[in-house]
Amino acid sequence: MKAFVDQDVCIGCGQCEMICPAVFKLNEGKSTVIQKPVTAENEATAEEAADSCPVAAITFS
Numbered sequence: 001m002k003a004f005v006d007q008d009v010c011i012g013c014g015q016c017e018m019i020c021p022a023v024f025k026l027n028e029g030k031s032t033v034i035q036k037p038v039t040a041e042n043e044a045t046a047e048e049a050a051d052s053c054p055v056a057a058i059t060f061s
């Protein structure tokens with residue numbers, strides 16, 4: 001599974017990094033994906049982070 005953050009949509013709230021720091025990290029006010037691809041052990045928390053994103057900026061493929 002690969003995670004993506006839409007940089008034009010992300011508001012830099014930090015929620016995804018708080019929930020799943022293994023995959024998401026804020027960089028200059030925007031979340032970036034630091035684990036590519038997302039490992040099996042982090043998939044559930046990465047999806048939880050996506051569900052918690054207030055602007056739905058996180059998607060998966």
Ligand code: SF4
Pocket residue numbers: 005009010011012013014015016017024030031049052053054055056057058
């Ligand atoms: S939760 Fe959404 S808006 Fe907040 S930093 Fe992460 S991707 Fe950006």
